[in-house]
Amino acid sequence: MTSATDLTTVRLGTRPSRMAMEQTGRFADVFRARYPQVLLDIVEIVSEGDRHRGPLSAIGGKGAFTRNADRYLLDGRVQATIACAKDVPGPHDRSPGIVIAAVLPREDTRDVLVLPAGHPATTLAELPPGTRVGTSAPRRSALLKALHPTLVQVPIRGNADSRLRALDEGKLGADVMIAALAGLRRLGREDRVSEILDPAVWLPAAGAGTVIVEHRSDDPATGGLLAPLTHAPTRILLDAERAALATLHGGCLTAASAHATLDAVSGVVTVHAAVLDPAGGTPLRASASGPATTPSTVGQDAGRQLLDAGAARLLGRPA
Numbered sequence: 125m126t127s128a129t130d131l132t133t134v135r136l137g138t139r140p141s142r143m144a145m146e147q148t149g150r151f152a153d154v155f156r157a158r159y160p161q162v163l164l165d166i167v168e169i170v171s172e173g174d175r176h177r178g179p180l181s182a183i184g185g186k187g188a189f190t191r192n193a194d195r196y197l198l199d200g201r202v203q204a205t206i207a208c209a210k211d212v213p214g215p216h217d218r219s220p221g222i223v224i225a226a227v228l229p230r231e232d233t234r235d236v237l238v239l240p241a242g243h244p245a246t247t248l249a250e251l252p253p254g255t256r257v258g259t260s261a262p263r264r265s266a267l268l269k270a271l272h273p274t275l276v277q278v279p280i281r282g283n284a285d286s287r288l289r290a291l292d293e294g295k296l297g298a299d300v301m302i303a304a305l306a307g308l309r310r311l312g313r314e315d316r317v318s319e320i321l322d323p324a325v326w327l328p329a330a331g332a333g334t335v336i337v338e339h340r341s342d343d344p345a346t347g348g349l350l351a352p353l354t355h356a357p358t359r360i361l362l363d364a365e366r367a368a369l370a371t372l373h374g375g376c377l378t379a380a381s382a383h384a385t386l387d388a389v390s391g392v393v394t395v396h397a398a399v400l401d402p403a404g405g406t407p408l409r410a411s412a413s414g415p416a417t418t419p420s421t422v423g424q425d426a427g428r429q430l431l432d433a434g435a436a437r438l439l440g441r442p443a
């Protein structure tokens with residue numbers, strides 16, 4: 125059997141978008157510094173979500189950004205794939221046999237308001253009624269309806285950098301848009317932030333700001349090589365948030381939020397989870413705390429509380 129120390133090459137699949145290439149480049153630097161003897165070969169894999177310009181639901185929704193990369197991984201064309209945790213479906217929406225190997229340090233989890241270039245900064249609260257706000261994420265649409273009911277949500281698609289360009293050229297079909305701060309930073313476009321949305325009310329996505337590297341569960345050699353590159357505190361937060369979402373059977377197409385914090389002194393992880401009302405009603409919220417040694421149990425606890433409180437109704441499923 126191949127052990128981690130025998131590997132001479134690792135092929136790493138990535139989406140070719142600018143944001144993805146930036147995060148892949150950062151990971152590659154860390155990998156090459158630790159393993160100068162191993163060749164890291166970056167393989168660009170275009171996802172269905174990149175190719176298809178219509179609504180994601182039309183191409184099966186969940187997994188649109190990861191399904192093609194999963195195929196490369198499962199048939200051995202690559203040994204590892206890198207992606208935004210937010211875009212990676214939970215175990216129930218995915219072929220088995222793929223596991224998280226490395227988790228990069230968490231970046232900012234907040235969403236921001238972005239205006240066309242040259243507009244003076246403003247806030248969502250100050251935008252005139254009827255302003256068209258571009259976003260396709262169900263979480264963001266539900267938050268917009270609940271918190272800013274006079275604004276109009278319009279769906280947008282495309283990579284973060286092409287959205288920004290379309291917004292500036294007036295071709296986005298929206299007057300302003302919502303984006304992730306972490307993503308804008310990766311593109312070097314933090315200057316475009318008009319308002320950072322308060323995460324206490326504008327609830328963050330599970331896995332926001334977190335980049336992960338995955339591998340096949342039957343390939344422990346690659347797993348062994350990647351595991352030491354994990355940022356342990358982020359792994360705890362991510363496991364807690366993803367367990368909450370998985371308990372709800374949710375993914376990036378679910379109007380839900382999960383946000384974990386870790387108290388390094390007490391070793392306690394806390395998860396705040398919420399299921400939002402697509403119609404703009406008050407979100408259902410729950411939280412749970414427990415030992416950081418079992419973050420998934422803590423996340424499941426928060427998720428179960430939401431189900432007990434009737435979350436299935438908001439998720440569009442029979443209770």
Ligand SMILES: NCc1[nH]cc(CCC(=O)O)c1CC(=O)O
Pocket residue numbers: 208209210211284302303304306307331332333334335
């Ligand atoms: N669905 C696209 C996506 N996936 C991850 C990020 C941002 C970076 C991150 O949260 O890691 C974005 C862009 C956005 O939401 O604006």
